[in-house]
Amino acid sequence: MGWYWQPLAWLHIRCSHPPHSLITCILLAAGSATRFGSQKLLARLPDGRRVVEASAATLFAAGAKHVVAVTRNDPELHRVLQACGCQAVVNDRADEGMGASIAAGVVATFTSSGWLIALGDMPSIRVATIKAVMTALGNGSRIVAPTMNGKRGHPVGFSAFYREWLQALTGDTGAREILKADEVLVEEVSVDDVGIFADIDTPADLKA
Numbered sequence: 171m172g173w174y175w176q177p178l179a180w181l182h183i184r185c186s187h188p189p190h191s192l193i194t195c196i197l198l199a200a201g202s203a204t205r206f207g208s209q210k211l212l213a214r215l216p217d218g219r220r221v222v223e224a225s226a227a228t229l230f231a232a233g234a235k236h237v238v239a240v241t242r243n244d245p246e247l248h249r250v251l252q253a254c255g256c257q258a259v260v261n262d263r264a265d266e267g268m269g270a271s272i273a274a275g276v277v278a279t280f281t282s283s284g285w286l287i288a289l290g291d292m293p294s295i296r297v298a299t300i301k302a303v304m305t306a307l308g309n310g311s312r313i314v315a316p317t318m319n320g321k322r323g324h325p326v327g328f329s330a331f332y333r334e335w336l337q338a339l340t341g342d343t344g345a346r347e348i349l350k351a352d353e354v355l356v357e358e359v360s361v362d363d364v365g366i367f368a369d370i371d372t373p374a375d376l377k378a
Contacts, residue, residue: 193307193327194282195229196275197222197239197256199247199290200264205371211247211290213376221370222247224293226254229286232300238279239290240264240271267342276336284308285336287345288325294365295324302359303327311357313349316366322358323366 199211199222206213211222219227222239229237239256241247242264251258261274276285284307286300299316306314307327314327326345328336335348349356370376 192235192282193284193286193304194275194279195234195237195286195288195325196272196279197226197229197237197288197290198268198271198275199239199241199251200261200271201268201291202265206373209244209247210370212250213370213373215293215376219293220250221293221376222250222290223254225288225290225295226251226256228293228295228297228300229288230255231297232304234286234300234304236279236282238275240275266340268344269339269341272345273337273339276333280333280337282330284327284329286325286327289369291370292324292365292368293370294368296361296363296365299359299361299363299366300325302361306357306359311355313352313356315349315356315358316361316363317358318361318363318366321367323363 212220214220215224226237237256239251239258240261241258243260248258259274259278261271263270272287286304286307303314303316303325304327307329312329312331315322317323328345332348336345339345
């Protein structure tokens, strides 16, 4: 299949509805981090938290009930994710790009009513932004994207309408082809949050 379950914590204790009615947050954490030079998701931010800890914490603070992190086979990263309350899906096709990781996360949670696709290296997104995207998705929008000054950022939400398309993604363009194909269906949520553009690419970004 190209991925397998890592036995980390399911979040049943957090769930107030059956799994099929939930929006799953897919935290993409399988990048190679070649520009950073080491595992950037485990690097420390100025507040002492690891990058991926901060990214996951924002999702939970926004009310996420189920966060699935798609990773490479990285025991230390898995330990940190487990401590955060995430569940991991190991994608052994991670070298194929972001699309394959999104597909692995969706296949592993196919009964979800929608997916919020978040990046593990974007720890500066505000809780209010996550809430706004999830609320719009929960209210029936097919695709939701946060925008600031007319520019789209992350994370992006997709309803279950796109389940099969998301499961078939490959390559390194992520879900851009879906956004392009169904441009008229994208609900843009205006936010005042530069974090929707800010990812960690180099050690200098940790202090930005």
